[in-house]
Amino acid sequence: MLEAPRVPASPHPMVPQPWCVRRSWWETEDTFSFSMEPHHGSPTFQFSPGQFNMLYVFGVGEIPISISGDQAKGETLVHTVRAVGATTRAIGSLQPGAQLGVRGPFGSSWPVRQAMGKDLVIVAGGIGLAPLRPVVYEVLASRPKFGRVCLLYGTRTPDDILYTKELQKWSKGADLQTLVTVDRAGQDWTGNVGVVTTLIAKAEFDPDHASAMVCGPEVMMRFTIRELEKLGMRSDNIHISMERNMKCAVGFCGHCQFGPTFICKDGPIFRYDRIRHLLAIREM
Ligand SMILES: Cc1cc2nc3c(=O)[nH]c(=O)nc-3n(C[C@H](O)[C@H](O)[C@H](O)COP(=O)(O)OP(=O)(O)OC[C@H]3O[C@@H](n4cnc5c(N)ncnc54)[C@H](O)[C@@H]3O)c2cc1C
Numbered sequence: 590m591l592e593a594p595r596v597p598a599s600p601h602p603m604v605p606q607p608w609c610v611r612r613s614w615w616e617t618e619d620t621f622s623f624s625m626e627p628h629h630g631s632p633t634f635q636f637s638p639g640q641f642n643m644l645y646v647f648g649v650g651e652i653p654i655s656i657s658g659d660q661a662k663g664e665t666l667v668h669t670v671r672a673v674g675a676t677t678r679a680i681g682s683l684q685p686g687a688q689l690g691v692r693g694p695f696g697s698s699w700p701v702r703q704a705m706g707k708d709l710v711i712v713a714g715g716i717g718l719a720p721l722r723p724v725v726y727e728v729l730a731s732r733p734k735f736g737r738v739c740l741l742y743g744t745r746t747p748d749d750i751l752y753t754k755e756l757q758k759w760s761k762g763a764d765l766q767t768l769v770t771v772d773r774a775g776q777d778w779t780g781n782v783g784v785v786t787t788l789i790a791k792a793e794f795d796p797d798h799a800s801a802m803v804c805g806p807e808v809m810m811r812f813t814i815r816e817l818e819k820l821g822m823r824s825d826n827i828h829i830s831m832e833r834n835m836k837c838a839v840g841f842c843g844h845c846q847f848g849p850t851f852i853c854k855d856g857p858i859f860r861y862d863r864i865r866h867l868l869a870i871r872e873m
Protein backbone atom coordinates (compact mmCIF):
# COMPACT_ATOMS: atom_id res chain seq x y z
CA MET A 590 0.00 0.00 0.00
CA LEU A 591 2.94 2.35 -0.59
CA GLU A 592 1.39 4.33 -3.39
CA ALA A 593 -2.15 4.69 -2.03
CA PRO A 594 -3.73 8.06 -2.80
CA ARG A 595 -3.32 10.35 0.18
CA VAL A 596 -6.68 11.78 1.12
CA PRO A 597 -6.53 14.76 3.46
CA ALA A 598 -8.74 14.40 6.54
CA SER A 599 -9.71 18.08 6.34
CA PRO A 600 -11.69 19.47 3.40
CA HIS A 601 -9.66 22.65 3.95
CA PRO A 602 -6.17 22.44 5.44
CA MET A 603 -6.91 25.21 7.95
CA VAL A 604 -10.17 23.70 9.23
CA PRO A 605 -9.78 21.14 12.02
CA GLN A 606 -11.98 18.07 11.77
CA PRO A 607 -13.45 16.55 14.92
CA TRP A 608 -11.99 13.24 16.03
CA CYS A 609 -12.75 11.31 19.24
CA VAL A 610 -10.27 9.73 21.59
CA ARG A 611 -10.85 6.01 21.60
CA ARG A 612 -8.09 4.87 23.95
CA SER A 613 -5.02 6.34 25.61
CA TRP A 614 -2.12 4.52 27.29
CA TRP A 615 1.19 5.51 28.85
CA GLU A 616 4.29 4.21 27.09
CA THR A 617 6.66 5.65 29.72
CA GLU A 618 6.35 7.96 32.70
CA ASP A 619 6.09 11.09 30.53
CA THR A 620 5.01 9.76 27.13
CA PHE A 621 1.66 8.36 26.05
CA SER A 622 0.08 7.06 22.89
CA PHE A 623 -3.55 7.44 22.00
CA SER A 624 -5.86 6.31 19.25
CA MET A 625 -8.68 8.32 17.72
CA GLU A 626 -11.59 7.61 15.43
CA PRO A 627 -13.46 10.10 13.24
CA HIS A 628 -16.32 11.84 15.07
CA HIS A 629 -18.84 11.37 12.31
CA GLY A 630 -17.37 8.46 10.41
CA SER A 631 -15.21 10.54 8.05
CA PRO A 632 -13.45 8.62 5.27
CA THR A 633 -10.50 6.45 6.15
CA PHE A 634 -7.49 8.57 7.01
CA GLN A 635 -4.51 8.00 4.75
CA PHE A 636 -1.02 9.25 5.38
CA SER A 637 2.57 8.44 4.54
CA PRO A 638 5.17 7.52 7.18
CA GLY A 639 6.76 10.65 8.65
CA GLN A 640 3.80 12.96 8.11
CA PHE A 641 2.30 14.90 10.99
CA ASN A 642 -1.07 16.29 12.06
CA MET A 643 -1.96 19.52 13.82
CA LEU A 644 -3.88 18.50 16.95
CA TYR A 645 -6.15 21.12 18.47
CA VAL A 646 -7.31 20.88 22.09
CA PHE A 647 -10.27 23.22 22.36
CA GLY A 648 -9.43 26.28 24.42
CA VAL A 649 -5.82 25.20 25.01
CA GLY A 650 -3.80 25.12 21.80
CA GLU A 651 -2.85 23.46 18.56
CA ILE A 652 0.42 21.56 18.07
CA PRO A 653 2.18 19.45 15.43
CA ILE A 654 2.44 15.75 16.29
CA SER A 655 3.76 12.99 14.02
CA ILE A 656 1.56 10.05 13.19
CA SER A 657 2.95 6.95 14.91
CA GLY A 658 0.36 4.36 13.90
CA ASP A 659 -0.03 1.94 11.02
CA GLN A 660 -1.18 3.32 7.66
CA ALA A 661 -2.86 -0.03 6.95
CA LYS A 662 -5.22 0.62 9.88
CA GLY A 663 -6.63 3.85 8.51
CA GLU A 664 -9.84 3.71 10.54
CA THR A 665 -7.90 4.72 13.67
CA LEU A 666 -5.27 7.38 14.00
CA VAL A 667 -2.45 6.90 16.51
CA HIS A 668 -0.03 9.50 17.88
CA THR A 669 2.63 9.28 20.57
CA VAL A 670 3.16 12.38 22.68
CA ARG A 671 5.68 13.44 25.30
CA ALA A 672 3.89 15.59 27.87
CA VAL A 673 6.09 18.68 28.05
CA GLY A 674 3.70 21.64 28.22
CA ALA A 675 0.11 22.88 28.30
CA THR A 676 -1.21 21.30 25.10
CA THR A 677 0.58 17.96 25.31
CA ARG A 678 -0.54 17.60 28.95
CA ALA A 679 -4.10 18.51 28.00
CA ILE A 680 -4.10 15.81 25.31
CA GLY A 681 -2.80 13.34 27.89
CA SER A 682 -5.71 14.08 30.20
CA LEU A 683 -8.42 13.52 27.56
CA GLN A 684 -10.76 10.64 28.36
CA PRO A 685 -12.18 8.18 25.81
CA GLY A 686 -14.91 9.92 23.83
CA ALA A 687 -13.37 13.40 24.22
CA GLN A 688 -13.07 15.43 21.02
CA LEU A 689 -9.92 16.82 19.39
CA GLY A 690 -9.56 18.92 16.26
CA VAL A 691 -7.32 17.34 13.61
CA ARG A 692 -5.76 19.07 10.60
CA GLY A 693 -3.58 17.09 8.26
CA PRO A 694 -1.79 15.02 7.29
CA PHE A 695 0.99 17.49 6.47
CA GLY A 696 4.54 17.45 5.28
CA SER A 697 6.90 15.20 3.41
CA SER A 698 7.40 11.54 4.17
CA TRP A 699 10.20 9.02 4.59
CA PRO A 700 11.18 7.65 1.15
CA VAL A 701 10.17 4.07 1.85
CA ARG A 702 9.61 3.15 -1.80
CA GLN A 703 13.03 4.53 -2.84
CA ALA A 704 14.62 2.36 -0.16
CA MET A 705 13.32 -0.83 -1.77
CA GLY A 706 15.95 -3.12 -3.22
CA LYS A 707 18.62 -1.82 -0.84
CA ASP A 708 19.55 -2.26 2.81
CA LEU A 709 17.83 0.13 5.19
CA VAL A 710 19.11 1.49 8.46
CA ILE A 711 16.61 3.23 10.72
CA VAL A 712 18.12 5.23 13.59
CA ALA A 713 15.90 6.68 16.30
CA GLY A 714 16.58 8.61 19.48
CA GLY A 715 13.92 8.93 22.19
CA ILE A 716 10.55 10.06 20.89
CA GLY A 717 12.12 10.07 17.40
CA LEU A 718 10.96 6.47 17.12
CA ALA A 719 7.34 7.68 16.85
CA PRO A 720 7.53 9.08 13.27
CA LEU A 721 9.69 6.11 12.24
CA ARG A 722 7.35 3.40 13.52
CA PRO A 723 5.08 3.71 10.43
CA VAL A 724 8.20 3.03 8.31
CA VAL A 725 8.74 -0.21 10.20
CA TYR A 726 5.11 -1.21 9.62
CA GLU A 727 5.39 -0.53 5.87
CA VAL A 728 8.70 -2.34 5.58
CA LEU A 729 7.37 -5.39 7.41
CA ALA A 730 4.28 -5.39 5.18
CA SER A 731 6.51 -5.58 2.06
CA ARG A 732 9.53 -7.23 3.63
CA PRO A 733 10.83 -9.21 0.59
CA LYS A 734 11.25 -5.94 -1.33
CA PHE A 735 14.04 -4.73 0.98
CA GLY A 736 17.56 -5.96 1.66
CA ARG A 737 18.75 -6.14 5.25
CA VAL A 738 16.85 -3.81 7.56
CA CYS A 739 18.10 -2.67 10.95
CA LEU A 740 16.47 -0.52 13.59
CA LEU A 741 18.86 1.20 15.98
CA TYR A 742 17.15 2.84 18.93
CA GLY A 743 18.60 4.80 21.84
CA THR A 744 16.98 6.36 24.90
CA ARG A 745 18.28 7.97 28.07
CA THR A 746 17.33 5.11 30.42
CA PRO A 747 15.50 1.75 30.13
CA ASP A 748 12.39 3.45 31.54
CA ASP A 749 12.30 5.78 28.51
CA ILE A 750 12.02 3.00 25.93
CA LEU A 751 8.85 3.30 23.84
CA TYR A 752 6.85 0.44 22.32
CA THR A 753 8.63 -2.18 24.45
CA LYS A 754 6.40 -5.10 23.43
CA GLU A 755 6.77 -4.37 19.73
CA LEU A 756 10.53 -3.96 20.07
CA GLN A 757 10.71 -7.35 21.78
CA LYS A 758 8.63 -8.92 19.03
CA TRP A 759 10.72 -7.33 16.28
CA SER A 760 13.99 -8.35 17.94
CA LYS A 761 12.86 -12.00 18.10
CA GLY A 762 11.94 -12.13 14.40
CA ALA A 763 14.33 -12.42 11.47
CA ASP A 764 12.86 -9.54 9.46
CA LEU A 765 14.43 -6.67 11.35
CA GLN A 766 17.73 -6.46 13.19
CA THR A 767 16.55 -4.56 16.25
CA LEU A 768 19.22 -3.07 18.52
CA VAL A 769 18.43 -0.95 21.56
CA THR A 770 20.78 1.01 23.78
CA VAL A 771 20.42 3.36 26.73
CA ASP A 772 22.68 6.19 27.88
CA ARG A 773 22.68 4.95 31.47
CA ALA A 774 21.13 2.06 33.39
CA GLY A 775 21.01 0.24 36.71
CA GLN A 776 22.44 -3.22 37.29
CA ASP A 777 19.22 -4.96 36.27
CA TRP A 778 19.69 -3.81 32.65
CA THR A 779 21.51 -6.45 30.62
CA GLY A 780 21.33 -4.69 27.26
CA ASN A 781 23.60 -2.20 25.50
CA VAL A 782 24.76 0.94 27.28
CA GLY A 783 26.03 3.90 25.27
CA VAL A 784 24.75 6.45 22.80
CA VAL A 785 22.88 5.23 19.74
CA THR A 786 25.87 5.72 17.45
CA THR A 787 27.63 2.86 19.28
CA LEU A 788 25.10 0.52 17.65
CA ILE A 789 26.15 1.42 14.13
CA ALA A 790 29.19 -0.89 14.28
CA LYS A 791 26.88 -3.80 15.20
CA ALA A 792 24.34 -3.10 12.47
CA GLU A 793 24.35 -5.35 9.42
CA PHE A 794 24.08 -3.24 6.29
CA ASP A 795 26.17 -2.30 3.31
CA PRO A 796 26.80 1.49 3.43
CA ASP A 797 27.33 1.56 -0.34
CA HIS A 798 23.88 0.10 -1.00
CA ALA A 799 21.76 1.38 1.86
CA SER A 800 19.36 4.14 2.78
CA ALA A 801 19.29 5.69 6.24
CA MET A 802 16.36 7.32 8.02
CA VAL A 803 17.30 9.21 11.16
CA CYS A 804 15.09 10.96 13.73
CA GLY A 805 15.84 12.26 17.19
CA PRO A 806 17.36 15.24 18.96
CA GLU A 807 19.45 17.29 16.54
CA VAL A 808 22.72 16.53 18.31
CA MET A 809 21.97 12.80 18.00
CA MET A 810 21.20 13.20 14.29
CA ARG A 811 24.44 15.12 13.70
CA PHE A 812 26.58 12.42 15.34
CA THR A 813 24.68 9.62 13.62
CA ILE A 814 25.19 11.23 10.22
CA ARG A 815 28.88 11.72 10.95
CA GLU A 816 29.26 8.00 11.73
CA LEU A 817 27.27 6.92 8.67
CA GLU A 818 29.38 9.17 6.45
CA LYS A 819 32.57 7.76 8.00
CA LEU A 820 31.39 4.33 6.82
CA GLY A 821 31.08 5.77 3.33
CA MET A 822 27.36 6.36 3.15
CA ARG A 823 26.48 9.13 0.70
CA SER A 824 24.61 12.12 2.13
CA ASP A 825 21.89 11.84 -0.52
CA ASN A 826 21.05 8.38 0.85
CA ILE A 827 20.45 9.79 4.34
CA HIS A 828 17.11 11.33 5.33
CA ILE A 829 16.41 13.16 8.56
CA SER A 830 13.40 14.76 10.23
CA MET A 831 13.59 18.40 11.27
CA GLU A 832 11.33 19.80 13.99
CA ARG A 833 10.72 23.50 14.27
CA ASN A 834 7.95 25.54 15.88
CA MET A 835 4.90 25.60 13.63
CA LYS A 836 1.57 27.37 13.47
CA CYS A 837 -0.19 26.98 10.12
CA ALA A 838 1.62 23.85 8.83
CA VAL A 839 0.90 24.81 5.21
CA GLY A 840 3.48 27.46 4.36
CA PHE A 841 1.36 30.58 5.11
CA CYS A 842 2.61 32.01 8.38
CA GLY A 843 6.40 31.81 8.02
CA HIS A 844 6.85 30.47 11.57
CA CYS A 845 8.98 27.54 10.42
CA GLN A 846 10.69 29.33 7.54
CA PHE A 847 14.46 29.27 6.99
CA GLY A 848 15.24 31.35 3.90
CA PRO A 849 13.32 29.74 1.04
CA THR A 850 12.66 26.56 3.04
CA PHE A 851 9.47 25.87 4.97
CA ILE A 852 9.96 23.01 7.39
CA CYS A 853 6.18 22.38 7.47
CA LYS A 854 5.64 21.87 3.76
CA ASP A 855 9.10 21.16 2.32
CA GLY A 856 9.82 18.90 5.34
CA PRO A 857 9.79 17.72 8.02
CA ILE A 858 11.62 14.87 6.26
CA PHE A 859 14.57 16.08 4.20
CA ARG A 860 17.36 14.51 2.23
CA TYR A 861 20.41 15.33 4.30
CA ASP A 862 22.51 16.88 1.54
CA ARG A 863 19.69 19.40 0.92
CA ILE A 864 19.29 20.43 4.55
CA ARG A 865 22.81 20.16 5.91
CA HIS A 866 23.09 23.96 6.25
CA LEU A 867 19.84 24.22 8.27
CA LEU A 868 20.84 21.57 10.77
CA ALA A 869 23.55 23.96 11.93
CA ILE A 870 21.04 26.75 12.65
CA ARG A 871 19.39 26.81 16.06
CA GLU A 872 15.69 27.60 16.23
CA MET A 873 14.85 31.28 16.46
C1 LIG B 1 6.71 18.21 12.67
C2 LIG B 1 6.69 18.00 14.15
C3 LIG B 1 6.34 16.75 14.64
C4 LIG B 1 6.31 16.52 16.02
N1 LIG B 1 5.97 15.28 16.46
C5 LIG B 1 5.90 15.05 17.79
C6 LIG B 1 5.51 13.76 18.27
O1 LIG B 1 5.24 12.84 17.51
N2 LIG B 1 5.43 13.60 19.60
C7 LIG B 1 5.73 14.62 20.50
O2 LIG B 1 5.64 14.40 21.71
N3 LIG B 1 6.13 15.83 20.06
C8 LIG B 1 6.20 16.07 18.74
N4 LIG B 1 6.57 17.32 18.30
C9 LIG B 1 6.86 18.37 19.30
C10 LIG B 1 5.55 18.94 19.82
O3 LIG B 1 4.90 19.66 18.77
C11 LIG B 1 5.82 19.89 21.00
O4 LIG B 1 6.28 19.12 22.09
C12 LIG B 1 4.55 20.61 21.40
O5 LIG B 1 4.28 21.62 20.46
C13 LIG B 1 4.66 21.22 22.78
O6 LIG B 1 3.45 21.89 23.03
P1 LIG B 1 2.97 22.19 24.51
O7 LIG B 1 1.89 23.22 24.41
O8 LIG B 1 2.62 20.95 25.25
O9 LIG B 1 4.24 22.75 25.21
P2 LIG B 1 4.85 24.22 25.18
O10 LIG B 1 4.41 24.89 26.43
O11 LIG B 1 4.62 24.89 23.87
O12 LIG B 1 6.38 23.85 25.28
C14 LIG B 1 6.90 23.10 26.35
C15 LIG B 1 8.39 22.85 26.12
O13 LIG B 1 8.59 22.10 24.90
C16 LIG B 1 9.42 22.83 24.01
N5 LIG B 1 8.93 22.67 22.63
C17 LIG B 1 7.80 23.18 22.10
N6 LIG B 1 7.68 22.86 20.81
C18 LIG B 1 8.76 22.11 20.52
C19 LIG B 1 9.24 21.47 19.34
N7 LIG B 1 8.62 21.55 18.16
N8 LIG B 1 10.38 20.76 19.42
C20 LIG B 1 11.05 20.67 20.58
N9 LIG B 1 10.67 21.27 21.72
C21 LIG B 1 9.54 21.97 21.69
C22 LIG B 1 9.30 24.28 24.44
O14 LIG B 1 10.47 25.00 24.10
C23 LIG B 1 9.17 24.15 25.94
O15 LIG B 1 10.40 23.97 26.55
C24 LIG B 1 6.63 17.57 16.93
C25 LIG B 1 6.98 18.82 16.43
C26 LIG B 1 7.01 19.04 15.07
C27 LIG B 1 7.39 20.38 14.55
Ligand code: FES
Nearest residue numbers: 836838840843853
Ligand atom coordinates in the same frame (compact mmCIF):
# COMPACT_ATOMS: atom_id res chain seq x y z
S1 FES C 1 4.15 26.63 10.04
FE1 FES C 1 3.38 28.31 8.95
S2 FES C 1 4.79 28.47 7.31
FE2 FES C 1 5.37 26.60 8.27
